[in-house]
Amino acid sequence: MEQQPVTMSDVARAAGVSVTTVSYVLSGKRPVAPATTEAVQAAVARLGFRLNTVAQSLRTGRSSTAALIIPDIANPFYAELARGLQDALRRERLHVVICNTNADRAEELSYLDDVVRRRLDGVVITPQWLVTDDLDPLRAAGIPVVVSADTELSDLDVVRADSREAIDQAVAHLAERGHRRLGMVAGPTGTPNGDPRLALYRAAARRHGLALPADLVVRGKHTREAGAAALRRMMSRAQPPTAVVCVNDRSAIGVLEAAEDTGLRIPSDLALIGHDDIEVASLTRPRLSTIRYPAYEVGSTCGRLLLERLDGRVDPVEVALRTRFVPREST
Amino acid sequence: MEQQPVTMSDVARAAGVSVTTVSYVLSGKRPVAPATTEAVQAAVARLGFRLNTVAQSLRTGRSSTAALIIPDIANPFYAELARGLQDALRRERLHVVICNTNADRAEELSYLDDVVRRRLDGVVITPQWLVTDDLDPLRAAGIPVVVSADTELSDLDVVRADSREAIDQAVAHLAERGHRRLGMVAGPTGTPNGDPRLALYRAAARRHGLALPADLVVRGKHTREAGAAALRRMMSRAQPPTAVVCVNDRSAIGVLEAAEDTGLRIPSDLALIGHDDIEVASLTRPRLSTIRYPAYEVGSTCGRLLLERLDGRVDPVEVALRTRFVPREST
Secondary structure, X not given: OOOOOOOHHHHHHHHOOOHHHHHHHHHOXXXXXXXXXXXXXXXXXXXXXXXXXXXXXXXXXXXXXXXXEEOOOOOHHXXXXXXXXXXXXXXXXXEEEEEEOOOOHHHHXXXXXXXXXXXXXXXXXXXXXXXXXXXXXXXXXXXXXXXXXXXXXXXXXXXXXXXXXXXXXXXXXXXXXXXXXXXXXXXXXXXOOOOHHHHHHHHHHHHHOOEOOHHHEEEOOOOHHHHHHHHHHHHOOOOOOOEXXXXXXXXXXXXXXXXXXXXXXXXXXXXXXXXXXXXXXXXXOOOOEEEEOOHHHHHHHHHHHHHHHHOOOOOOOEEEEEOEEEOOOOO | OOOOOOOHHHHHHHHOOOHHXXXXXXXXXXXXXXXXXXXXXXXXXXXXXXXXXXXXXXXXXXXXXXXXXXXXXXXXXXXXXXXXXXXXXXXXXXXXXXXEOOXXXXXXXXXXXXXXXXXXXXXXXXXXXXXXXXXXXXXXXXXXXXXXXXXXXXXXEEEEEEOHHHHHHHHHHHHHOOOOEEEEEEOOOOOOOOOHHHHHHHHHHHHHOOEOOHHHEEEOOOXXXXXXXXXXXXXXXXXXXXXXXXXXXXXXXXXXXXXXXXXXXXXXXXXXXXXXXXXXXXXXXXXXXXXXXXXXXXXXXXXXXXXXXXXXXXXXXXXXXXXXXXXOOOO
8 A cells, every 4th residue: 555645734733733834834935933833843854744746756656747727728828838838847757637627616626626636746727716725725735836827826836927018018009000099808807816917908008198998898708709799899889999909819819700790800990919929819810919928938937836846945936927019910 | 445446457357368358248349259258247247347437436426537638739629629528528527637648659658557547537539659459458447448530449439530521522622623733741650540531532532533642742740830841842842732631720720831931822822721620720811721520529429428438338339520621712
């Protein structure tokens, strides 16, 4: 029979504290009373606790597995991210299994439960609805989590886009072309972390003197269908926009198709900007202006952070990858 | 401690026969001597062997997991297939984890090993290099396998394209437009199952009086890069083709890009036909003529077959899904 590894739960029980407290002591992320810190450190030493490491798997001669949990397999952004992650982990004999949640909270929780139950070695996740407590079972099992998103989830490694400058350039580009009234296809309402891209567009519109009125911000899923529906909604307003910016390229392609269906010409009747620069953005007619967020590099960076964690790093790290405005034919 | 389920290996040992023989007896696929059949049936009854079932998982209150093993996550065909599979399995509380092999035999074997080791409940696979013996560990563990491909793998459920008629229509369409000389971007050389699409194009070209000479059949991976390289190779021949047909849309898009780079106009200088009808095929400039193979339906059919297996069906089933020629602007 296999020996069960010592978990963070075991340490918490032995030290008479919560798993969260053990996590804070190990990561140094939050201050913990000195007596508590000592109790935890003593329990760690007594039980021989260590974070789940690649080295352990190599010793057992088995390949290890990390889960990539994503909201939309139909978005090629995640396929590229997956390739970057796989390439980064392959040399350490870490496999990747990809889990598609359809941006559904129950699916997110269910895949996390699978990860713990099947004792996978790490998780890379783009969460939609998760809050920090949802990850306690992973903390307790000592399974490291890397988040690819703008997020408020604490004590985790995060890889996110730094789009401030690129979005500012995109809005300046629209202003130069005479646009004064923007619409935005934004992400869903009510996600724990809001929609940082909307906040950046609002700030940039203010700086460049463009309007981005509330009735031209249409929220929904990050899909083609949502983009098409959003355009129809915007164009039914008393004062429709002359330019539409989108939370991602998938929804921008939905806008493109809906515009074609309704006889709107892009860019002469309506300018359009996406986000991500997925492969198809440079193949559409007209070619899509967008904000390039390098998916492969996002994936390989997540992989690097995960390997560092498995190698024993305990302090959380945040990496912001700079995006870049790519003007093409839709503006 | 969990009770270990009785496996096909246990039955084989008890009956003094090979796992393959047990599989033949249970599936009825191949004739087995009556005495051997009786010995196997007696062992099955004595040990209480049953195929791994969804019912078992439901009894334990745990969600089950099936693996989808695919050669290229960057091909949106597989994203759609995954969505169809997930939707079909969700109502039975079966999760899907997606494993991307990059069409590499070692990765294929390694993921299969993971499936057995982590006791997943089923596998749907588009194999590239696997031969029938590679699946013995899954047979031994009683884990059902559904194959999405034209394949010679025996005793498994298979979902495949029936493209005979659609490819015949595509070639007739080229013949009507005056084409007499085809090139083909075909799949890799040396895969165990050959390239059935090439065989269908060869037969259709013969029927309609078009040439498809050996030096205009370029083999390689099913990727954009391979498509681009193949076009350059074909156009360097003494007698280049006037129309190019492709094993899938990804490689056709590579041809499209390479044609643009070299100043070839599509369709006036070169006609082009893909296969699959992935989403981007209707978004490219010019829009791609292709053979529509409904990926979502492929996935949901694989899901249905997997559920039937988990429910106790033992006879292998083959489902051929009719494809359809979709002429657009590239021909």
